[in-house]
Amino acid sequence: MTIQEASDSKFGRKAIQVGEAQVRILKYAAAMESETVPLEQSMGRYLAESVTAPHPFPAFRRSGMDGYAVVAADTENCREGESVWLKVVDNIPCGAVPSERIVSGTAARIMTGAQVPEGADAVLMLEVTETRELDGIPYVGVRKPIPGGRNITPIGHELKQGEHVLAAGHQIAAGDIAVLAAFGVHAVPVVRRPKVGIFATGSELLDVKEPLQPGKIRNSNSPMLEALVREAGGVPVMLGAIADEIELARSKVQAALENYDLVITTGGVSVGDYDIMGDLVREEAGDMLFNKVAMRPGSVTTAAVRGGKLLLALSGNPGACFVGFQLFARPAIVSMQGASEPFLPEWTVVLGKDYPKVNNYTRFVRARLEVHDGSVYAFPAGIDESSVMVTIKDSDCLIIVPPEERGLPAGSKVRAMILP
Amino acid sequence: MTIQEASDSKFGRKAIQVGEAQVRILKYAAAMESETVPLEQSMGRYLAESVTAPHPFPAFRRSGMDGYAVVAADTENCREGESVWLKVVDNIPCGAVPSERIVSGTAARIMTGAQVPEGADAVLMLEVTETRELDGIPYVGVRKPIPGGRNITPIGHELKQGEHVLAAGHQIAAGDIAVLAAFGVHAVPVVRRPKVGIFATGSELLDVKEPLQPGKIRNSNSPMLEALVREAGGVPVMLGAIADEIELARSKVQAALENYDLVITTGGVSVGDYDIMGDLVREEAGDMLFNKVAMRPGSVTTAAVRGGKLLLALSGNPGACFVGFQLFARPAIVSMQGASEPFLPEWTVVLGKDYPKVNNYTRFVRARLEVHDGSVYAFPAGIDESSVMVTIKDSDCLIIVPPEERGLPAGSKVRAMILP
Known part of the structure; x- marks a missing residue:
C-alpha cells in the first residue's frame, strides 16, 4: 500500500479518472433555456438554433470589377486586332437596379458590387477599355476578347438558399456576425449564460483590499475564478470568502444553489482538519459525484449535485484551482450554454x-x-x-x-x- | 507594364509594402493616457505601469501539508526503527499566528497553508504520524526521519520582494489577476481603451434590419468591424452607413475624427467612379499615409492622419475589410492601449x-x-x-x-x- 493509497483509504476517498469525473459533471450541465440578443451583443455567445441561408448570397449577379457589362460574344471580333466599339446604354452604380437589358452591340457602365444587367454575361475591367463619343452618344472600346462569365459573381456563389450556415452550439465570432448581418439576422437566438456563484473558504483569507497580516494571504482564487468564469461565458456572482466554519459554509452553499445556476467554491477540500467543503459533501453522500480525482494537481477536487444544480468544490491551492477550473468548471459552464464542444482542444x-x-x-x-x-x-x-x-x-x-x-x-x- | 502597374499609374497610386504601411500607421498610434480600473474589470486590459512585488510571496514560511511542524533533527533517532514521540504544544490552523516556538522534543499540529512556527524546520505529513496521550498531554509519533526543509515553502519562494512581476504593456489574463490580487493591487493602472468611430460608405448598403431589395446588400462589414474592434480592446462607436456622396463623407469623417480616437471606414476606396474615401484622402494629400498596399486582398487600403488622428479606410469587400483590419486597424487599436506587442503572432x-x-x-x-x-x-x-x-x-x-x-x-x- 502506497502512502497515497493509505491516505485515500483512511479518509474514505476513492479516486476516479478525469474523463469519468467529466462525464459525471456534464450529466448535470445540459443547455439552459435560449434567449434572443441583438446581433451586436452576440459575440462569444453560443447559437441556440442552427442558421440556414434565407436567400442565396449574393442574391443577384454581382459585378466583381469597375468596368462595363457586355455580351461576351461581342468581344470575339477583337481577335482581328481591331477594337470593338459598344454603345453605352446604362450606368449602374452600386445599389442601383439596371434600367436596360444588354443586347449585342451595347454595354453598361457598372461598378464593383453592382447588379449585372440582364443579357450581359461578362464585365470588362475599366483599365482595359477606352471611351469615345459619337454624335453625343458614349461608346466603349475593347481590344481583347473576354470569356463569358468573367468578373461576374453568380447568384448563390457563397451560399445557396436553404444551405446550412451555422450550427446550433457554435460560438459566434466576428466572421459569423458578418454572415448573420448579411442574412438580416439582427436578433440572434442564443443560450442563456449561466449565473455562477463563487466563494472561497479559509480563515486565512484576506480581501484583496486588506493590508497583509501575519499568517494570512489575500484571496487570489476568487478574482481569478471570476475572470475565468467570464472568459468561459458565465456571469460570475462574487459571494466573498468565509471562515472555516461548516455551518456557515452549509448555509452559503444552500443559498447559492438556490440563487445561481452553478456554484464554484475554492478551498476546504484537502484531507485535513478544516476541510469543510469535503465534510459538507461527504455527509450527504447521495448527492456526491466524486471527491477524489486521479490527477495532479487538484486530486481533492470534489463535485456534488443538489436539486439538479452542480456544486464544484475546487482545491484552494491556486495551481490546483486553476487546473480544476479548466478540467471541470469550464466544460460545465460552456456546456450549459449549449456549446457543441465543451472541452478545450x-x-x-x-x-x-x-x-x-x-x-x-x-x-x-x-x-x-x-x-x-x-x-x-x-x-x-x-x-x-x-x-x-x-x-x-x-x-x-x-x-x-x-x-x-x-x-x-x-x-x-x-x-x-x-x-x- | 502589367495591367496592375497600368492601373496604379492611371489612378495615381503607388503601392507600398505591408510592413512599411504598418510602420506609417503605428507612428500615430501611441499609447493613450492611463486610467485606473478595479481589479475585477482589468481582464484583457493592458498594464500602464510595470508591477513589482511589494512583499515576498509567500510572505511567511508556509506549510505544504496537513501534519506536524517539527525540528527535523529530532526525527533522526527513528533510524533505529523506533518511533520518536514529540509533545504537541500548539495547533496552527490556516490564518493563525503560531503561539509557541518549537524546540527539540516538541511539535505543533499545523494545517496546509498555515504559518510554520519559529524553530520548526520541517512538516511531517499527517498520514505518516500516530498520536497518543500521556497524562492528558498529546504526543505525535513518527517512525521515519524527515530532512530539514521538507514540506515548508520558504518566504519568497514564488516571488521575492521587489522582483519584477508584470511588465507595462502586458495584457491582463486570469493568471495575472490572481497575482495582482495576491499583492493587493485592487486598482489596476491600465491604458484607456480607444473610442473607434466606424462607418460604411456605399449606396448599395441596407441596414441589417431591412428587407432585401434588388441590387442591394445588407451592411455586414460594420457589425463585423464592431466585433473586431471590441475583440481588439477598442470601444466601437457605430456611425451607420452613408450613400456615395463625397460631401456627406467629408463631414462624417470630420465629425468622427473630432469625437473619437480613431476612425475606420469600409468601402469607397476602390479604383472607380464612386470611390469617395479615396478621393477624400487624395485631395488633401499632405495627410495621406498611403493609398495602395502591395497585398491581396485589400490593395486599395488607404490611411490618412488628420489632427494627429488616424483614419483607416478599408476596402468594402468583406474579405479585404477583414484582412485590412487585422493588418492595420488591430495593431493601431492595440498599440493605442500601450500593448508591448501590437502585431498578431x-x-x-x-x-x-x-x-x-x-x-x-x-x-x-x-x-x-x-x-x-x-x-x-x-x-x-x-x-x-x-x-x-x-x-x-x-x-x-x-x-x-x-x-x-x-x-x-x-x-x-x-x-x-x-x-x-
Missing part, C-alpha cells in the same frame, strides 16, 4: 525540455507553447507545484503527463490542453 | 494542401489551423476571393503567400498570422 505537441517528475496520477503541467519551423513545442513553466500561483500567468497550455511514466525527455510527443 | 506552419494562386503582391489567405502529431498545418479556406465573406468565419489564421511564387505545393513551410 487537445494537441499532440513536442515536449520542449525534460520533465522528470513522476507520479501515479495523471499530471496537468502548466506550460507555454512555442511554434518553430512547423512544429509545436510545449515548455513546462518554472515551478510546477499545486500551491504555486505565479506560473499560472506564464501558461497557455497544460501538458498531460500520463501516470507511471519514468519522466519524459525533451522531444517526447505529449498531449496538451490548449488554454483559451 | 506569426508562425511557420506546414501548408495543408496545394495553393496554386499566384500574384505579384503578397497574399493573405484565410485558413484554418490543425495540429497533428506535433506539426501545425494551415488549410486554405474554400473560396479565397476578396469579395467573399463566408470563409472569414472558417478561418483562424492568415497564410502569408509571398509574391512571385509559382504556387505552393502541400507540405511547403509558410508563414501564418494567428488570428485572435
Whole structure:
C-alpha cells in the first residue's frame, strides 16, 4: 500500500479518472433555456438554433470589377486586332437596379458590387477599355476578347438558399456576425449564460483590499475564478470568502444553489482538519459525484449535485484551482450554454525540455507553447507545484503527463490542453 | 507594364509594402493616457505601469501539508526503527499566528497553508504520524526521519520582494489577476481603451434590419468591424452607413475624427467612379499615409492622419475589410492601449494542401489551423476571393503567400498570422 493509497483509504476517498469525473459533471450541465440578443451583443455567445441561408448570397449577379457589362460574344471580333466599339446604354452604380437589358452591340457602365444587367454575361475591367463619343452618344472600346462569365459573381456563389450556415452550439465570432448581418439576422437566438456563484473558504483569507497580516494571504482564487468564469461565458456572482466554519459554509452553499445556476467554491477540500467543503459533501453522500480525482494537481477536487444544480468544490491551492477550473468548471459552464464542444482542444505537441517528475496520477503541467519551423513545442513553466500561483500567468497550455511514466525527455510527443 | 502597374499609374497610386504601411500607421498610434480600473474589470486590459512585488510571496514560511511542524533533527533517532514521540504544544490552523516556538522534543499540529512556527524546520505529513496521550498531554509519533526543509515553502519562494512581476504593456489574463490580487493591487493602472468611430460608405448598403431589395446588400462589414474592434480592446462607436456622396463623407469623417480616437471606414476606396474615401484622402494629400498596399486582398487600403488622428479606410469587400483590419486597424487599436506587442503572432506552419494562386503582391489567405502529431498545418479556406465573406468565419489564421511564387505545393513551410 502506497502512502497515497493509505491516505485515500483512511479518509474514505476513492479516486476516479478525469474523463469519468467529466462525464459525471456534464450529466448535470445540459443547455439552459435560449434567449434572443441583438446581433451586436452576440459575440462569444453560443447559437441556440442552427442558421440556414434565407436567400442565396449574393442574391443577384454581382459585378466583381469597375468596368462595363457586355455580351461576351461581342468581344470575339477583337481577335482581328481591331477594337470593338459598344454603345453605352446604362450606368449602374452600386445599389442601383439596371434600367436596360444588354443586347449585342451595347454595354453598361457598372461598378464593383453592382447588379449585372440582364443579357450581359461578362464585365470588362475599366483599365482595359477606352471611351469615345459619337454624335453625343458614349461608346466603349475593347481590344481583347473576354470569356463569358468573367468578373461576374453568380447568384448563390457563397451560399445557396436553404444551405446550412451555422450550427446550433457554435460560438459566434466576428466572421459569423458578418454572415448573420448579411442574412438580416439582427436578433440572434442564443443560450442563456449561466449565473455562477463563487466563494472561497479559509480563515486565512484576506480581501484583496486588506493590508497583509501575519499568517494570512489575500484571496487570489476568487478574482481569478471570476475572470475565468467570464472568459468561459458565465456571469460570475462574487459571494466573498468565509471562515472555516461548516455551518456557515452549509448555509452559503444552500443559498447559492438556490440563487445561481452553478456554484464554484475554492478551498476546504484537502484531507485535513478544516476541510469543510469535503465534510459538507461527504455527509450527504447521495448527492456526491466524486471527491477524489486521479490527477495532479487538484486530486481533492470534489463535485456534488443538489436539486439538479452542480456544486464544484475546487482545491484552494491556486495551481490546483486553476487546473480544476479548466478540467471541470469550464466544460460545465460552456456546456450549459449549449456549446457543441465543451472541452478545450487537445494537441499532440513536442515536449520542449525534460520533465522528470513522476507520479501515479495523471499530471496537468502548466506550460507555454512555442511554434518553430512547423512544429509545436510545449515548455513546462518554472515551478510546477499545486500551491504555486505565479506560473499560472506564464501558461497557455497544460501538458498531460500520463501516470507511471519514468519522466519524459525533451522531444517526447505529449498531449496538451490548449488554454483559451 | 502589367495591367496592375497600368492601373496604379492611371489612378495615381503607388503601392507600398505591408510592413512599411504598418510602420506609417503605428507612428500615430501611441499609447493613450492611463486610467485606473478595479481589479475585477482589468481582464484583457493592458498594464500602464510595470508591477513589482511589494512583499515576498509567500510572505511567511508556509506549510505544504496537513501534519506536524517539527525540528527535523529530532526525527533522526527513528533510524533505529523506533518511533520518536514529540509533545504537541500548539495547533496552527490556516490564518493563525503560531503561539509557541518549537524546540527539540516538541511539535505543533499545523494545517496546509498555515504559518510554520519559529524553530520548526520541517512538516511531517499527517498520514505518516500516530498520536497518543500521556497524562492528558498529546504526543505525535513518527517512525521515519524527515530532512530539514521538507514540506515548508520558504518566504519568497514564488516571488521575492521587489522582483519584477508584470511588465507595462502586458495584457491582463486570469493568471495575472490572481497575482495582482495576491499583492493587493485592487486598482489596476491600465491604458484607456480607444473610442473607434466606424462607418460604411456605399449606396448599395441596407441596414441589417431591412428587407432585401434588388441590387442591394445588407451592411455586414460594420457589425463585423464592431466585433473586431471590441475583440481588439477598442470601444466601437457605430456611425451607420452613408450613400456615395463625397460631401456627406467629408463631414462624417470630420465629425468622427473630432469625437473619437480613431476612425475606420469600409468601402469607397476602390479604383472607380464612386470611390469617395479615396478621393477624400487624395485631395488633401499632405495627410495621406498611403493609398495602395502591395497585398491581396485589400490593395486599395488607404490611411490618412488628420489632427494627429488616424483614419483607416478599408476596402468594402468583406474579405479585404477583414484582412485590412487585422493588418492595420488591430495593431493601431492595440498599440493605442500601450500593448508591448501590437502585431498578431506569426508562425511557420506546414501548408495543408496545394495553393496554386499566384500574384505579384503578397497574399493573405484565410485558413484554418490543425495540429497533428506535433506539426501545425494551415488549410486554405474554400473560396479565397476578396469579395467573399463566408470563409472569414472558417478561418483562424492568415497564410502569408509571398509574391512571385509559382504556387505552393502541400507540405511547403509558410508563414501564418494567428488570428485572435
